[in-house]
Amino acid sequence: MRNFYLRPVLLIVLLFCLKTVSVYGQTDASIPKVVEKNGRHALLVDGKPFLILGGQAHNSSGWPGMLPQLWRAVEEMHANTLEVPIYWEQIEPQAGKFDFSLIDTLLTQARDHNARLVLLWFATWKNGSNHYMPEWMKRDAAKYPNVTGKNGQPKDSPSPHAKATLEADVKAFSAVMRYLKQADKPHTVIMVQVENEAGTWDSVRDYSVSAQKLFEGEVPAELLKPGVLKALNVPPTSGGSWQKVFGDRADEYFHAWSVARFIGQVAAAGKAEYPLPMYTNAALRDPLTNPPATNYESGGPTDNVIPIWKVAAPALDLVAPDIYLSGSERVLKVIELYDRPDNTLFVPEAGLIPNNAKYLYEVLAHGGIGFSPFGIDGNKQKHSAPETADRLAPYAQEYAMAAPMMRELAQWSFEGKIKAVVEREDHGKQTIDLGAWQSVISFGTASAGNIKANPQPTGKAMIVQLDANKFIITGTQCHITFQPAGKNAGRAWQYLKVEEGSFENGTFKPLRILNGDETDWGGPSLGAEPSVLQITLVTR
Ligand code: DGJ
Numbered sequence: 307m308r309n310f311y312l313r314p315v316l317l318i319v320l321l322f323c324l325k326t327v328s329v330y331g332q333t334d335a336s337i338p339k340v341v342e343k344n345g346r347h348a349l350l351v352d353g354k355p356f357l358i359l360g361g362q363a364h365n366s367s368g369w370p371g372m373l374p375q376l377w378r379a380v381e382e383m384h385a386n387t388l389e390v391p392i393y394w395e396q397i398e399p400q401a402g403k404f405d406f407s408l409i410d411t412l413l414t415q416a417r418d419h420n421a422r423l424v425l426l427w428f429a430t431w432k433n434g435s436n437h438y439m440p441e442w443m444k445r446d447a448a449k450y451p452n453v454t455g456k457n458g459q460p461k462d463s464p465s466p467h468a469k470a471t472l473e474a475d476v477k478a479f480s481a482v483m484r485y486l487k488q489a490d491k492p493h494t495v496i497m498v499q500v501e502n503e504a505g506t507w508d509s510v511r512d513y514s515v516s517a518q519k520l521f522e523g524e525v526p527a528e529l530l531k532p533g534v535l536k537a538l539n540v541p542p543t544s545g546g547s548w549q550k551v552f553g554d555r556a557d558e559y560f561h562a563w564s565v566a567r568f569i570g571q572v573a574a575a576g577k578a579e580y581p582l583p584m585y586t587n588a589a590l591r592d593p594l595t596n597p598p599a600t601n602y603e604s605g606g607p608t609d610n611v612i613p614i615w616k617v618a619a620p621a622l623d624l625v626a627p628d629i630y631l632s633g634s635e636r637v638l639k640v641i642e643l644y645d646r647p648d649n650t651l652f653v654p655e656a657g658l659i660p661n662n663a664k665y666l667y668e669v670l671a672h673g674g675i676g677f678s679p680f681g682i683d684g685n686k687q688k689h690s691a692p693e694t695a696d697r698l699a700p701y702a703q704e705y706a707m708a709a710p711m712m713r714e715l716a717q718w719s720f721e722g723k724i725k726a727v728v729e730r731e732d733h734g735k736q737t738i739d740l741g742a743w744q745s746v747i748s749f750g751t752a753s754a755g756n757i758k759a760n761p762q763p764t765g766k767a768m769i770v771q772l773d774a775n776k777f778i779i780t781g782t783q784c785h786i787t788f789q790p791a792g793k794n795a796g797r798a799w800q801y802l803k804v805e806e807g808s809f810e811n812g813t814f815k816p817l818r819i820l821n822g823d824e825t826d827w828g829g830p831s832l833g834a835e836p837s838v839l840q841i842t843l844v845t846r
Contacts, residue, residue, distance in 0.1 A: 338496040340583045340623040340675070345647035348720040349583065349675040351422065351496050355716035358496075358676020359666075359705045360424065361698075362389040362655055364685040365432075370411050372687070375694075377419050379682040383698040384705035386712060387422045387496065389654060389678050394429040395440045398478050406485045416494050424497045424654070424678075427482065430475045430568070431504035433589070434603050436464040443474065450474070453506050454514035463506040466564040466605070467517050475568075476575040487580035498582050499654060500573045503589040503628065504565050505606030510599045511561035521560050525551045528617045529563065537613035554598075561605035562614045570619025577621050585624045587654050590631060593639040609643040616648055628655035628680075629662065634730045634763065637665060645672040655680040663700040664728040664766035666708070667781070670719045671726035671768070700764070707780060707836040711809035718770050729765035729783070738769055740777070742794040743843060745769055745786060752785035752831035754823075767832065775802075778814070779839045780832070787828035794845050801825055802844040806837055814840050 338351045348355035361383055363376050368391045380388050390412060398404055409425075416423045428438040436444075436452070443450045450471045452460040464471055479500070486495060511517065528534070530545050538559070540552060548556040573584045591602035593609055602608060607615045607625035615625050627644045631637055645651040651674035656662045658679040666677045679701055684694050695702075708715055718724050727736040729749040738745040749765035750757035760783050767781030779786065790797045804825050805816040820830055820839070830839060 336493060337581065338493055338583055339581075340650050342647075342650070343720070346673040346720055346722055347650035347675060348716060349496070349650070349652075351493065354713055355720050356422075356496070356675070357670070357708070357712045357716040357719070358387045358422075358424070358652070358678065359385050359708055359712065360387040360389050360654070360676055360678030361385040361682035361701070362426075362678050362680045363391065364681045364683055365391060365428075367683045367685060368392065368408065368412070370408065372683070373411070373415055375686075376683045377415060377421075379684075379694055379698060380419060380421055382695055383682060383702040384709050385421065385678075385682070385701075386705075386709060387424055387676070387678070388416065389424040389426060389499070391426040391428045391502075392482065394427070394438050394475075394478055397482065398440050401440075401442050401474075402477075404478070404481050404485070406482075406489070409482070409485060409489065413490055413494050417492065423495045424499060425486075425495055426499040426502055427479060428502055429479065429500075429572075430464050430471055431501040431565075433503045434505050434507045434606075435462050436471075439464070439471075443471070451514070453509055453512040454517070455509040456513050458513070461506060461509045463509065465512050465514060465517065466561070466568040467512055467514065467520065472568055472571060475572050479572050479576045480579050483576040483579035483582070486582075495582060498576065498584050499626075500569055500576070500584050500586050500622065503587055503603065503606060504569055505589065505603040506561065506565075507603050510557040510604045512564070517564070520564075521548050521556075523547065526563070529559075529614065531617075534613050534617055538610075555610075558599035558604050559611065559614060561599075562607075562611040563618050565605040566607070566611075566615045566618035570621050573619060574621035583623045585622055585626050585652065585654070586619075587626045587628050590627055590629070590640060592631070593636055593643055609640070612644075612646070612649060624650040624652055626652045626654045629653055629665065630655075630657045632661075634728060637662075638668060638728075641665065641668050641672055641674075645674065650675055653677045658682065658697060658701075660700040660764055661762060663704050664764060666704055667726035667766045667768045668728055670715060670724045673719050673722060675716070675719075703782075703835050707838060711838070714809060714812065723770050723772075724768060725771070726766065726768040729760065729763040731763050733759050733763060738767075739791070740769065740771055742774055742790065742792045744789045744791040746789060747781075748785045749783060750785070751783065751833070752827065755827045757785055775843045777841045777843075779830075779841055780836045782832050782834060782836050785827070785829065785831045788843055790845060797845040799843060799845045801829070802842040803840075804830055804842075805840040807840065808838050814838075816840070 432438045451465045453463045453465050455461045548560045552559045588607040589603040591608045627640050669677045725738045735748045747767045750759045765783035770778040804820040807816040
C-alpha cells in the first residue's frame with residue numbers, strides 16, 4: 307500500500323532529475339551553460355552569470371609562435387576571454403590522424419593568463435569558403451564538392467549537401483570535443499563557435515543536380531508549422547515545393563535550411579561528446595532595407611532567417627551577429643534583432659574601431675552575454691607595443707572598469723536591471739525612463755554648465771536600477787541629470803548622495819562623495835575614461 311503512494315512521488319522526482327540532465331546526456335553542475343528565464347539569458351560559468359569581455363585573434367594568430375602577442379593584447383585590454391580559432395587543416399592533417407597539441411597549448415597558456423577561451427572551429431565554412439579544410443579534402447573536389455552556381459560553374463563555397471563533407475566534419479569536431487572533455491576539467495573553454503560565417507557569397511544557393519532535386523521537393527514539415535511560417539511572414543500553407551511556399555525568398559531559405567541542418571548536425575555530434583554552449587556567427591545583411599540575398603552572404607544566420615536556423619539547428623545555443631556595419635541606427639537594429647526570447651545576444655566580433663566600444667553598453671542593456679572586438683593582436687610576428695595599445699585603448703578602458711564588477715554586470719543584465727544609451731551621429735540628448743525618475747543624458751565635455759560636443763559619437767551611459775531611487779551609473783563623455791517622473795512628477799528633488807568608487811568582491815567601495823562643482827550643474831559629468839558612480843536621489 308505504501309509503495310502505491312510512493313510511486314508517483316518517485317516518478318516526479320525522477321522526471322525532475324531527467325529534466326535537469328542535458329538532452330546531450332551529461333550532468334555536471336559546473337559545466338558552462340546558457341540559461342533562459344522570462345525571455346532573458348545568462349551564460350553560467352562556474353555556476354554564476356558571466357560576462358564575456360572578449361577579444362578575438364586575427365585569423366592566422368592562433369599558432370603557438372604567435373600566442374605571446376595575443377596574450378599581451380589580452381592583458382593590455384583587460385579582457386577575460388580570448389576568442390581564438392582552431393584549424394581543421396592543422397588538427398587533422400591526414401584523414402583520421404588528429405593532432406591536439408594546439409588545444410593543449412591554448413589551454414595551458416590561457417590558465418597561466420587567468421583567461422577563458424572561446425574556441426572557433428574553422429572547418430567546413432570560414433567566411434563562406436572551405437579554405438580551412440585539410441589538404442586531403444581540398445584535393446578531392448569530387449568527394450567534397452563546392453556549391454554549383456546558377457550558371458553551372460563551381461563557386462568558392464562548400465556544398466551543404468555533400469554527405470562526405472558532413473561526415474568528415476562530424477568526425478573531426480566530435481574528436482575535438484571528446485578531447486576537450488578530458489583535457490579541460492577546469493572549464494577554461496566556456497563556449498565553442500561551430501564554423502565561421504557560414505553560407506555562400508556569389509550564389510544564393512547550390513544549383514547542383516542533387517540540390518536542385520531537393521529544391522523541387524517538399525518543404526520539410528518542421529518549417530510548415532504555423533509559428534515558423536508566421537515568423538517568416540509567410541501565409542499558412544499545407545505545403546508544397548520551396549518555390550511554392552516561399553516564392554522569391556525560396557532560394558535563400560532553401561540554402562539557409564541546408565547550411566543550418568549541416569551545422570546543426572556537427573554541433574549535435576560535438577555536444578554528444580561534451581555539451582559546452584555552442585553558437586555560429588553571421589555575416590550580416592543590412593538590417594533596415596530587406597535586401598535580396600544576392601547582396602550578402604546567403605544561407606548564414608542573417609536576421610531574416612533566424613527562425614529557420616532555430617528549427618534546423620537546435621543544438622546551437624545561439625546565432626550571433628558579427629558587427630562590421632557602420633552607423634548607430636543599423637548597429638542598434640542588429641542588436642535588437644538578435645536579442646530574442648529564443649536567442650541569446652552575443653557579439654563575437656565587432657570592428658576594432660573606437661566608435662564600436664560603446665555597443666558593449668547596449669549589449670548589456672539587452673541582456674547579452676558578451677562582446678568582443680576582432681583582431682586584437684598586431685598580426686605580425688613582431689610588433690611594437692604602442693601600436694597595439696593605441697588600438698585597444700577604447701576597449702581597454704571599458705574592460706578595466708567592467709572587469710572588477712563583471713559578475714554583478716552579468717547578473718544585472720540577466721535580471722533586466724540595466725538601461726543604456728549610446729551617442730548617435732547627431733550627438734543629440736537622450737533620456738532613460740527609470741519609473742519615478744527620468745534621466746537626461748547630454749553628450750560632450752561638460753564644464754560649468756556648458757557642453758562642448760564630442761568630436762566623434764563615442765559617448766555612452768549605462769544605468770543600473772538598484773531600487774526606486776538608487777542607481778549605479780557609468781559611461782564616458784556625457785553629462786547626466788534627472789527629472790522627477792511618474793509618482794514623483796512635479797516634486798522638488800536633489801541628490802541624496804553621489805559616490806564615485808568601484809566594485810570590490812561584490813561590494814561598491816566609495817572613493818569619494820561628489821558634491822558642489824562636481825554635481826551642481828544638474829548632475830555629474832563623465833569624462834574621457836569611465837568612472838563608476840552610485841547615485842541616490844531624494845524628493846523634498
Ligand atoms: C569576419 C570573419 O568572421 C573574421 O574571421 C574575419 O575574416 C573578419 N570578418 C574580417 O577581417
